[in-house]
Amino acid sequence: MSKSAKRPQKTSQRRDLTVEKIVEASLVVLRSSDPSALTMRRVAEECGVSAMAIYHHVDDKNQLATRAVDSLFFSAARVPRTEELWRDRLIAFLEDLRRRLLDTPGAGMIFVRQAVIGPGTATTTELMFGCLSEGGLSGAAIAEASDAITMLLIGSIANDLTRPPQIREELGKQLAHEETPILRQNMQSYAIRDGSERFRLAIGWILDGVVQADTSRSRNTPT
């Protein structure tokens, strides 16, 4: 799209290419494709510039991908949250973040594939820690809960983006009928899935579990 936009009049040296524009162009690419579409040449084209111009503003493709995904975290973490209870506030934030990553599937998959460290993920972690800390959890419990939530977020996005529910019917065809009786018996429940609902459920169980574990832990070793 916009192939012939941005055709520079002057021969070169426009000084109007910025990291922000490059990140924005990357997100445009990632919005409609998987990470394989994020190529330096494609991003350059989107910016109306030669491929090598990109390298003057970012170190390499890896850093560019990280910056693009981190900007989504930053947007999500900046949304003001009005929920009273820390639990509701945390869950609402996580659902919003998850939705943003799914809406830009290429970015979602990059988050699944590689570590994303930046202002966005830092703010996100601060926000999560803030909620958990408000819930009265100990430092150890905050770390445990945070890790469990991260695992669920990554797994949920990977599941939604690469494993459509229908694919599960293929599972039953991999072996002889008598080898997967229980799978077949439950296939009907298994092949239908609302990713958001499954995510919300699992997060709820995790929070219940960590709160309960931390309560009994502090009861055994009181301060």
Add this chain to the structure above:
Amino acid sequence: MSKSAKRPQKTSQRRDLTVEKIVEASLVVLRSSDPSALTMRRVAEECGVSAMAIYHHVDDKNQLATRAVDSLFFSAARVPRTEELWRDRLIAFLEDLRRRLLDTPGAGMIFVRQAVIGPGTATTTELMFGCLSEGGLSGAAIAEASDAITMLLIGSIANDLTRPPQIREELGKQLAHEETPILRQNMQSYAIRDGSERFRLAIGWILDGVVQADTSRSRNTPT
């Protein structure tokens, strides 16, 4: 490694290249590298054969990767389990499966990146469903638990393979000190992490949660 093994005496047409050997060669590559090292040329070299010979036994790279990862699931699902309680049996299986995927990191990352459907994942699902069913869970609860477990497995592997705990200290450096007070306060607990322990904890919370939810659900709508 083994660059000069398997040099065929007769000019060609050896008829000794099989899918099994190709899968085994792929696992050798994936054992010591990330998925980017799994190239048709590299696998072919490992088999002592030209790159195009591979295409006579598999459709494309994607199918080859799927087969390789699926074989790890198959191995894990074939291990006889002696644990009496379904819960212990399920957890022991999941920990073993997780370990196998981490021990072949390239395969672990492929599992994170793409759907793996084959005899191995079918057997794995049957095994999981069997445990959950033995636990008296309803079909809906089995599907919910199974999804939560899959998310945790994917997320746990992605976390361990792409996010070493030390990386977290980088998070604090992304923003001004006063912007991440709670993160900084808890960094010590957060930057230390035993992936296996975190996985076990989270799985426990999930199983507690789903059992409890299903119990109260069936109490409200008795058969």
Add this chain to the structure above:
DNA sequence: ACCTGAACACCGTTCAAGT
């Protein structure tokens, strides 16, 4: 400082050809 274009060493895959 900022941008370009050619070039290098890779990819997956197709195709025509060999036995």
Add this chain to the structure above:
DNA sequence: ACCTGAACACCGTTCAAGT
């Protein structure tokens, strides 16, 4: 049927060169 080698259309990135 099974395998090979050349070729195509891509990659990320380096390098020398332009303004």
